[in-house]
Amino acid sequence: MNDLSAQELKARLILHNLPTIGGKRFFQLVNHYESADIALHSQTKWQQAGLPNSSISVDHKQAKEQAEQTLHWLELENQQLIFWDSPHYPALLKEISDFPPILYAKGNISLLEKPQLAIVGSRHASKPGLDTAYQFAKKLAEGGFVITSGLALGIDGAAHSGALASRGETIAVLGCGLQHMYPKSHHKLAQDIIENNGTLISEFPLNTAPQASNFPRRNRIISGLSLGTLVVEASLSSGSLITAKLAAEQGREVFAIPGSIHYAGIKGCHQLIREGATLVESIDHILDALQGWKNIDVKSPLDTQQSFFDSIPDSLLLKTLKAAPQSSESLAMSLDMPFDKVLIELTDLELEGFISCEAGIWYIRHTSE
Secondary structure, X not given: OOOOXXXXXXXXXXXXXXXXXXXXXXXXHXXXXXXXXXXXXXXXXXXXXXXXXXXXXXXXXHHHHHHHHHHHHHOOOOEEEEEOOOOOOOHHHHOOOOOOOEEEEXXXXXXXXXXXXXXXXXXXXXXXXXXXXXXXXXXXXXXXXXXXXXXXXXXXXXXXXXXXXXXXXXXXEOOOXXXXXXXXXXXXXXXXXXXXXXXXXXXXXXXXXXXXXHHHHHHHHHHHHOOEEEEEOOOOOOOHHHHHHHHHHOOXXXXXXXXXXXXXXXXXXXXXXXXXXXXXXXXXXXXXXXXXXXXXXXXXXXXXXXXXXXXXXXXXXXXXXXXXXXEHHHHHHHHOOOHHHHHHHHHHHHHOOOEEEEOOEEEEOOOOO
16 A cells, blocks of 8 residues: 555545545545545645535534544555555546546455456346356456446346356445445455455445445446446446446446347447447457457357467567566556557467566466577
8 A cells, every 4th residue: 555654545435435526526625635634634724625514513523433444444464545646546547537546345456457448237137148248258358358237237247257156356335334235235256356366346435325426427437447438238328338438538448248239238238339349249359349359260259269369479578577577567667568469469478478466466377498
């Protein structure tokens, strides 16, 4: 957590738990006062940072109690906070305009640095839709993508399950605090994700109950973490269309699987395709759009043996890592390369056994002539 002092850590948590302080105001205060601790002790002057009078009179008592609970939560294994100024904060997410100041994380946070593909869709999906999401997630996870979704009923759950079935990796982004598992029927799925090297994350304080307004906010994180978003079965009113539109606004790829014109549950996908989303019938359509990935002998999304990717022994990244281990973000900056391209090539090299990643830092494993 960037070697924060105990005082600054607690101050950040208190500010983050205040009901009148969202992400925008949090950054206004921290940027104006240069630390959360100073901001917290300057509450009577918050107007100078551009905050309204209503935020000045708020009581800190409950926020302090919640901050203490979070500090106790951090003492347990595999539970962490990732602040916006931490080297572990996912670089792709930080590219969006309204990235959250804090991520509460449970599980393997190194996944946040890996190439992710979001798979989302209807909570009330048909059996064929669930099977499609499961199979696409399974094969894409086999190919090296981390599958990111929202742990909701329907397509989300099928996507997480498909990734786990291939012994792949998956991230669940919650629309509530990590101490409020929602939906309750996915409690075991959440446990399976953690036990299989996956991750649960949320921007919401630990005790935040699920609320309808939280889920659109959650969706921007799903798309923001990912190189692209695949929509499987969505009606015109589906929340997954929000995720897809956010992905497009964030400059990420949007994919949609078509279906029968007589089925209302697919009309959202058709609308996305009309608006420019890539029509997807096979995994190749996704891989072709995400340059740097190579797929061999894909026959169909339901019956395919996807290759891992060609080795790249002449890679500039490989040569750079021979000099010194680095994070994905520092490699992108030092080589002046797009971050998503760096992530894709790093994963290629990892799959071929040239490099490995430990605690977000990439190391040479072995080299070839």
